[in-house]
Amino acid sequence: MTPDAADGDLAIESRALTKVFGSQRAVDGIDLAVPRGSVFGFLGPNGTGKTTSIRMMLGLVRATSGDVRVLGEPMPDRLRDVLPRVGALVEGPAFYPFLSGEANLRRFDSADRHASPATRRARVASALERVGLSAAASKKAGAYSLGMKQRLGIANALLQPRELLVLDEPTNGLDPQGTREVRHLVRSFAAEGTTVFVSSHLLAEVEQICTHAAIMSAGALVAQGSLAELRGAGQSSVRVSTPDPGAAAAVLVRFGLTPALSEPASASAEVSALLPDRAATDTGGRIDIDDILPALVRAGVRVRGFVVEEPSLEDRFVALTGEGFDVVR
């Protein structure tokens, strides 16, 4: 499950990292391996320990057991050397409401002894510019909207050139433009060689920007790897839109599939079925996908749509973390 990589190639590496709150194992022995230069999505439903893991990486919370290395150094022992090279957004942005956005950033910057006071003003201005907040720089942070605060939080992570960015749900509260902008920013950091570790429960977002991902469920790490690896482990499926769902299902059964009828949306219903493992099909297996559509047509099924869907991260995510909507614990 852990990608093979030499120690030096990992930006974040944890071994059996565990945090217990009272009787609850909020993070339960996770072995993370975040390759340098990757955009790493940290996925999981609410309350599965993403933020708690991030707090341990940043030395805010002490692990109950296990250890974590960030940029090759053990945390929290080497915190003073590591953190100046790490930009972070943890559990949402936080500011002094009575200070302007710009003054807030100057304050956080002055907390870092490695930050040069001579360039502070310029670095703050360019960070604000990068997240599109220049116009609101002198407005009190208390008067910022949710999305503006989120942007300011991201700007805070960008005050210095960083080797690693840890962003806990960076698009929370952002408008569609803001979300796109963040995706764009993340890609540009990656292009500069910065490793980006993004926690999220928005799968689409992770699919669009990440090269790697890990999936958490109830404190445990249930999968990790490159996006292709994660998707590859899932199954593709075929979906037919038709006003003749019964006939279509019969044809699919002939191919050895198990069709499922979904709620008729309008005039046409949808019939879908999981395809056998791709490995089986690729190696000249039992079904040629291209035979299905002609067979449907021959059987007189009025086909209004026919899609072969690649396994999505979402299917994989739901398969690993369960369908339920309720927070597990």
Next chain:
Amino acid sequence: MSSAETATRRPSAGLALLGSELSVLFRRRRTWAMLAAVALIPILLAVALRLSSGTVEPGEGPPFLDRVTQNGLFVGFTAMVVAIPLFLPLTIGVVAGDTIAGEASLGTLRYLLVSPAGRIRLLLVKYAGAAAFCFVATLTLIVAGAVIGASLFPIGPVTLLSGDVISVPESAGRSVLVACYVSVSLLGLCAIGLFISTLTSVPVGAMAATVVVSVISQILGVLPQLSWLHPWLFTHYWLGFAGLLSQPLDASTFADNALLQGGYILVFGALAYGRFASKDILS
């Protein structure tokens, strides 16, 4: 580029954080409101005395009150005695109780620590900020007292408790000394407030607890049954600045007080460190 690199390699002494702390503290409206309230004490006192026709008998009301009408320079001293038991500890409680708990409740604590501010450095800076507030508050009171005293009452050479007379400039010097004495007196309470502040992320709770501690200490200080305890109470020397108003100047209480406060700073500083250095930051 090379200059930027050297800057990242060689960390500065970290005074920037102290500067930032002071500027945040003294830019807050709350701080200004408290300083204004502190300044209001001598002003109210002087105005009330000026408006009341009756003369004050010696020994009536707070110490020095009877002398104010003859010499405006006593307004500051009288106001100080009035403010020491409750009002000054209240403002110190607000500032010291807010140090860590306030940052925790805003969530800014995690960002300061991730910057990284360093936990010990943050504690030191926070303590320095609160201590600076003690000095600013007492000086504000003394200066406001001098200004209002000079504008409402005659000003002249000051007759000290010992009967000696000192000049107006020297009495100004003594006023500043008294302000320093009272500030130093409050440093122990500051350390207690800092420690309490590391225990919670509810600033109001830490503020109230700090004030309560100062009140309890003063109550213990008036119970004769506990006289063995009195020299160890951080409030023991709070009103003991009479030595600074005698001729020749008697600094022995100043020294005893400073020693006692130093002890409190060490003990509660160590407790705050012990608590904060390994604390999980979950706010």
